[in-house]
Amino acid sequence: MLKLLNIVKTYGKNKNLTKALDSVSIKIKGGELLAIVGASGSGKSTLLNILGLLDIPNCGDYFLNGENTKNLKDKELSYFRNKYFGFVIQNYALINDYTVFENVEIPINYSKNTKNKKERVEKVLENVKLLEKIEQKGSDLSGGEKQRVCIARAIVNDPSIILADEPTGSLDKKTGKNIIDILKKINKNLKTVIIVTHNESVANQCDRIITLEDGKIIKDKSRESEETSFGNIDASSFC
Numbered sequence: 165m166l167k168l169l170n171i172v173k174t175y176g177k178n179k180n181l182t183k184a185l186d187s188v189s190i191k192i193k194g195g196e197l198l199a200i201v202g203a204s205g206s207g208k209s210t211l212l213n214i215l216g217l218l219d220i221p222n223c224g225d226y227f228l229n230g231e232n233t234k235n236l237k238d239k240e241l242s243y244f245r246n247k248y249f250g251f252v253i254q255n256y257a258l259i260n261d262y263t264v265f266e267n268v269e270i271p272i273n274y275s276k277n278t279k280n281k282k283e284r285v286e287k288v289l290e291n292v293k294l295l296e297k298i299e300q301k302g303s304d305l306s307g308g309e310k311q312r313v314c315i316a317r318a319i320v321n322d323p324s325i326i327l328a329d330e331p332t333g334s335l336d337k338k339t340g341k342n343i344i345d346i347l348k349k350i351n352k353n354l355k356t357v358i359i360v361t362h363n364e365s366v367a368n369q370c371d372r373i374i375t376l377e378d379g380k381i382i383k384d385k386s387r388e389s390e391e392t393s394f395g396n397i398d399a400s401s402f403c
């Protein structure tokens with residue numbers, strides 16, 4: 165479903181050039197529960213942003229359901245982003261003055277399908293066990309509740325892929341476990357869930373763990389211990 169081939173992403177120029185991703189190739193099947201791990205600065209967020217079409221690589225190919233995303237124009241990119249992806253981020257990015265309902269309805273308002281809005285918002289809030297807070301303001305929620313609203317917002321348009329960047333990073337252990345349990349439940353409903361995490365116990369609950377170091381994949385392990393990556397191919401001939 166997702167295929168990256170020799171993806172290179174650089175920032176800056178000359179002396180200040182940073183290779184955030186250095187010829188990354190991966191194939192991710194529909195329904196995988198995948199963790200991306202690595203030290204700070206190893207390229208995890210850059211990889212997640214490229215997967216979610218929030219950022220564009222300098223070179224390499226990214227196929228999304230067989231479509232080479234290189235050929236997509238800005239409008240198509242945002243259409244694909246809305247259609248395929250739900251984003252869960254560490255600091256929630258909720259609008260504090262909005263109610264829970266108003267926060268969760270935002271992606272529906274940006275999509276073409278605004279039918280049954282109230283029912284859809286209520287259903288996802290029920291899934292994250294937050295229906296009783298539907299009229300509460302974002303500012304009046306705990307960290308764990310905010311993250312659950314963020315997850316409800318990510319799934320309300322029923323995307324097939326959830327991208328989570330350090331979803332437990334700001335939470336205590338117990339609340340973090342609750343968030344991972346919700347993400348695992350979403351994965352059980354045949355959604356692909358990709359989690360960037362520093363937390364070893366979170367990574368160990370995933371079916372596959374990709375480890376990045378200096379923008380390269382140094383390990384790609386599935387639960388059955390087979391190497392699933394295509395391996396890193398020298399990008400110099402492509403870029």
Ligand code: ADP
Pocket residue numbers: 175176182183184202203204205206207208209210211
């Ligand atoms: P991680 O998520 O693993 O901490 P990142 O993907 O955020 O790593 O960053 C990878 C490298 O790219 C780091 O060296 C970082 O400083 C650099 N980088 C990321 N985003 C930018 C940016 N917008 N401008 C310049 N450098 C960046």
